[in-house]
Amino acid sequence: MWEIFSNDGRTAIDVEYSRYRRSPGGKRAGDRMNRRLIIAGLAARPVRTTVSIMAVALEVILILTIIGLANGITNETGRRTEGVGADIMFQAPGSSLLLALNNSTLPIALGNKIRDVEGIKAVAPVQLQVNASNGLEVVYGIEPKTFDEITGGFIWHGGRSFSGPDEVLVDDLYARSKGLSTGDSVDILGHKFKVAGVVEHGKGARLYIPLKTAQAMAGTANRASLFYIKLNNPDRLNDVIDRMKKEFPAYRMLPLKEYTMLMMSNNMPALEAFIKIVVFIAVFIGVLVIFLSMYMTITERTREIGILRSLGASKWFIVTLIFQETAVVCVVGIVIGIVASFLIARGVTAMFPTLLVLITATWVTKASIFALLSGLIGTLYPSLKAAAQDPVEAIAYE
Amino acid sequence: MILETIDLRKTYKLGKVDVEALRGVNLRIREGELVAIKGPSGCGKSTLMHILGAMARPTYGKALISGQSIGDMNDRQLTQVRRRNIGFVFQKSNLLPTLTVRDNIEIARHIHGAAGDSKDQDSSGIAQLLMIQDKMGHKPSELSGGEQQRVAIARAVVNRPSILLADEPTGNLDSRNSEIVLDMFRELNRKLRQTIVLVTHNPDLIAYAGRLIEMRDGMIVADSVCRQTFTDE
Numbered sequence: 001m002w003e004i005f006s007n008d009g010r011t012a013i014d015v016e017y018s019r020y021r022r023s024p025g026g027k028r029a030g031d032r033m034n035r036r037l038i039i040a041g042l043a044a045r046p047v048r049t050t051v052s053i054m055a056v057a058l059e060v061i062l063i064l065t066i067i068g069l070a071n072g073i074t075n076e077t078g079r080r081t082e083g084v085g086a087d088i089m090f091q092a093p094g095s096s097l098l099l100a101l102n103n104s105t106l107p108i109a110l111g112n113k114i115r116d117v118e119g120i121k122a123v124a125p126v127q128l129q130v131n132a133s134n135g136l137e138v139v140y141g142i143e144p145k146t147f148d149e150i151t152g153g154f155i156w157h158g159g160r161s162f163s164g165p166d167e168v169l170v171d172d173l174y175a176r177s178k179g180l181s182t183g184d185s186v187d188i189l190g191h192k193f194k195v196a197g198v199v200e201h202g203k204g205a206r207l208y209i210p211l212k213t214a215q216a217m218a219g220t221a222n223r224a225s226l227f228y229i230k231l232n233n234p235d236r237l238n239d240v241i242d243r244m245k246k247e248f249p250a251y252r253m254l255p256l257k258e259y260t261m262l263m264m265s266n267n268m269p270a271l272e273a274f275i276k277i278v279v280f281i282a283v284f285i286g287v288l289v290i291f292l293s294m295y296m297t298i299t300e301r302t303r304e305i306g307i308l309r310s311l312g313a314s315k316w317f318i319v320t321l322i323f324q325e326t327a328v329v330c331v332v333g334i335v336i337g338i339v340a341s342f343l344i345a346r347g348v349t350a351m352f353p354t355l356l357v358l359i360t361a362t363w364v365t366k367a368s369i370f371a372l373l374s375g376l377i378g379t380l381y382p383s384l385k386a387a388a389q390d391p392v393e394a395i396a397y398e
Numbered sequence: 399m400i401l402e403t404i405d406l407r408k409t410y411k412l413g414k415v416d417v418e419a420l421r422g423v424n425l426r427i428r429e430g431e432l433v434a435i436k437g438p439s440g441c442g443k444s445t446l447m448h449i450l451g452a453m454a455r456p457t458y459g460k461a462l463i464s465g466q467s468i469g470d471m472n473d474r475q476l477t478q479v480r481r482r483n484i485g486f487v488f489q490k491s492n493l494l495p496t497l498t499v500r501d502n503i504e505i506a507r508h509i510h511g512a513a514g515d516s517k518d519q520d521s522s523g524i525a526q527l528l529m530i531q532d533k534m535g536h537k538p539s540e541l542s543g544g545e546q547q548r549v550a551i552a553r554a555v556v557n558r559p560s561i562l563l564a565d566e567p568t569g570n571l572d573s574r575n576s577e578i579v580l581d582m583f584r585e586l587n588r589k590l591r592q593t594i595v596l597v598t599h600n601p602d603l604i605a606y607a608g609r610l611i612e613m614r615d616g617m618i619v620a621d622s623v624c625r626q627t628f629t630d631e
């Protein structure tokens with residue numbers, strides 16, 4: 001037989017009760033209890049927990065890598081275009097900002113008229129071609145002389161400029177990614193080219209072919225996709241554009257700095273829509289997986305929830321417990337997702353030097369918030385369902 | 399009266415059929431009483447316990463806990479009554495399988511809002527009372543049925559509820575464990591004047607109870623005083 005009463009006449013339970021009633025660490029202990037409850041719940045179902053964490057991580061990876069890749073490509077394209085050194089880009093009416101998507105062309109003869117506008121130092125026609133075999137590359141068809149007037153000339157890693165129609169210049173990153181060097185053959189748009197030289201990257205494209213060859217391949221003889229324009233005095237940019245607009249009112253003239261800024265931001269209409277779609281899909285996946293996971297959990301733990309309710313746990317207690325559990329899953333998933341995204345970005349750049357995955361702090365924050373939100377949205381219904389359970393029915397659940 | 403029912407009725411819907419679990423139960427239990435309820439399976443014992451434990455509302459009539467009508471309470475108020483006034487021991491121990499014994503006891507304190515900062519201090523006394531002090535770090539699955547039920551009793555009494563309800567607490571136990579549980583109830587009633595209502599078929603428990611209520615077909619058919627227990631009169 002055990003003895004309930006202590007020496008001072010109080011019961012053992014009274015002594016215990018007064019002890020914890022007096023305790024200053026009651027809240028801390030409560031928090032610890034909550035943590036143990038959450039961790040025990042997660043640890044008891046390792047497969048479900050792992051799958052949920054991986055789903056959140058996947059959501060973060062999806063957002064960071066796809067948007068990082070889109071941003072990286074546009075950003076890098078912007079930098080490369082800026083690297084051409086021109087002040088103005090001159091395009092046909094209705095042309096796209098995404099140069100690779102352009103079909104409109106301009107007559108080469110227009111270049112001479114542009115050159116006559118006061119304040120213009122040099123004009124270089126460029127015929128764009130998109131090489132979709134082995135990735136997506138914009139190929140510049142150029143006249144070396146006029147292109148050099150704009151760019152100040154290539155920095156050579158090896159070789160020389162074109163001396164024939166079937167020669168190509170490649171930049172150092174493209175050469176490295178494809179293992180090319182001077183004298184090698186390369187297939188571009190079904191046309192065999194010989195690498196005449198390797199140049200420093202950063203001047204518009206990664207591949208340069210003679211303008212006439214590009215025109216012949218595109219079936220646009222004596223035409224160009226755009227003109228790069230260099231001014232005598234870049235400070236007079238607006239004056240020159242005003243004059244050009246009078247001369248060529250229907251054409252599109254964009255200061256290169258403005259173009260670069262547009263390419264480096266997420267404000268480009270096409271990119272913005274793409275990003276919204278990617279984020280929506282990623283969040284949708286996250287919501288679905290967390291919903292399914294938590295719904296399963298609630299069903300599996302019906303009896304446990306009934307026990308907690310029978311002990312006097314409020315609906316709010318149940319809801320917050322489930323939300324806290326989801327929050328733990330989300331935080332772990334987010335951390336794994338961010339780390340994995342950076343590793344993937346490194347891997348992509350190592351495997352494909354011409355691709356850049358640009359993961360910014362802003363998008364890391366956004367992806368984390370989206371992942372957390374999707375977790376919370378996915379948990380809302382299951383947690384409310386759990387809290388609404390009748391304790392008697394829940395305890396009887398098998 | 400700590401517990402009182404007046405013409406208490408409870409009807410369940412099973413598909414399209416109404417099942418009357420309780421058909422006009424009138425009951426008055428004073429503080430400090432140890433009341434045993436017995437009756438055949440399906441006679442409404444558990445339903446009565448669930449209503450007395452503020453886990454279900456009556457369909458008709460009144461159930462009063464310390465003078466407060468359960469039927470008039472909203473969910474939040476019922477939850478508070480369960481938390482503050484009721485300790486419930488089920489036939490199955492109904493412990494949380496993912497938590498240790500210590501945490502199963504602590505969770506009741508946590509919900510009650512009385513968790514301390516030292517788990518050893520918090521639980522050791524109660525654990526000693528129930529001879530489970532060396533099992534505190536174990537999971538329920540590592541305990542015998544008797545030990546699990548003792549943990550469930552520890553959890554039920556740890557917040558000093560004014561009413562302890564036990565639905566066939568020894569139903570799944572062997573005689574030795576039944577005796578330990580019986581001792582526990584006896585001591586709680588004798589020394590703490592704990593009001594205890596238990597559903598049981600255990601003759602030893604019935605023999606000790608101050609009062610025996612017999613139920614049949616959702617009604618009380620006999621209510622007899624067996625021997626003196628602590629009451630408020």
